[in-house]
Amino acid sequence: MSLRFEHETLGQRVRFASGGAAHAVREEVTRLGAARVMVIAAPAETALAKQISGALPVVLVHDEVAMHVPVPVAERARAAAAEHDVDAIVCVGGGSTTGLAKAIALTSGVPIIAVPTTYAGSEATNVWGLTEGARKTTGVDPRVLPHAVVYDAALTLSLPVGLSVASGLNALAHCVDSMWAPRTDPIDAALAAEGIRALASGLPQVVDDPEGLPGREEALYGAYLSAVAFASAGSGLHHKICHVLGGMYNLPHAPTHAVVLPHVLALNGPAAPAAADRIARAFGSDTAIEGLQALRRRLDAPRALRDYGLHEAQIPAAVEAILSVVPENNPAAVAAGDLQRLLHDAWEGADPR
Known part of the structure; x- marks a missing residue:
């Protein structure tokens, strides 16, 4: 039987260099032409996120991050992004942090630059997930695929x-x-x-x-x-x-x-x-x-x-x-x-x- 299949490759820039996160993120923000950046990081990673984003035009640092992205948490993040008229999101952290950035992008189309600090993998997919009550809903949408991913293994050293x-x-x-x-x-x-x-x-x-x-x-x-x-x-x-x-x-x-x-x-x-x-x-x-x-x-x-x-x-x-x-x-x-x-x-x- 002949080999037959259809495959779609998602369009995304990937940058991989230990110790190079801050430089790579700065270049990706410049490439986007962004002037009002929202940084998302859980409280435990806020200091790390500020180091990475120190040279960026940051207008908002948002640290309310929760597992499985509860809808109320997503709605508050969306409102904050709209209030500050952000034109790019830099998310620093694991799957929950990336998931929250995706929740904003899903309704706004604001591009994401993802900086993972775990091995969650959400940064390389166009899959979003939201939890309401006791039910988690997932879906696929091109708007949530991060524009770029910056991998820096040095950022995972603090992960126990x-x-x-x-x-x-x-x-x-x-x-x-x-x-x-x-x-x-x-x-x-x-x-x-x-x-x-x-x-x-x-x-x-x-x-x-x-x-x-x-x-x-x-x-x-x-x-x-x-x-x-x-x-x-x-x-x-x-x-x-x-x-x-x-x-x-x-x-x-x-x-x-x-x-x-x-x-x-x-x-x-x-x-x-x-x-x-x-x-x-x-x-x-x-x-x-x-x-x-x-x-x-x-x-x-x-x-x-x-x-x-x-x-x-x-x-x-x-x-x-x-x-x-x-x-x-x-x-x-x-x-x-x-x-x-x-x-x-x-x-x-x-x-x-």
């Missing part, structure tokens, strides 16, 4: 090892999901496989030498590849599960992904042997699940959802919500019982093998 591991495994989940997500194609699979290799190489170096740049750089490179693959391939079963759990129960984003990933891989892998073999090769392992579990042991990865706030009694409601959003082309058939077992194992921290 535990959070680095969780964030890196979140990126790894983007790679694994991209192997069988609704719109996946051979280009996505190639990017995802290299992303797995880079993350599996870089994250142990971060654990062994948290102050070293080589591991941080490789992990950041892998996280970028994972996000590009995910943006094209779409949201697979893993992300559907984690979005429901995050929206319904406000579970922390990265640890939730880190815990759920092996359970989804154990479910889907046997039903997608070609993809599973490619994942295994990227890990340098005999099987995909063994490669992932070996890496998780090496990193002392998060193990159980109950450690992050999920109660056993909440599982049935989550199963019902997830069942309605399971992708039609998921490799494995998924019934309520499958999700019940998967979530209970993830809640308990059971070995998915």
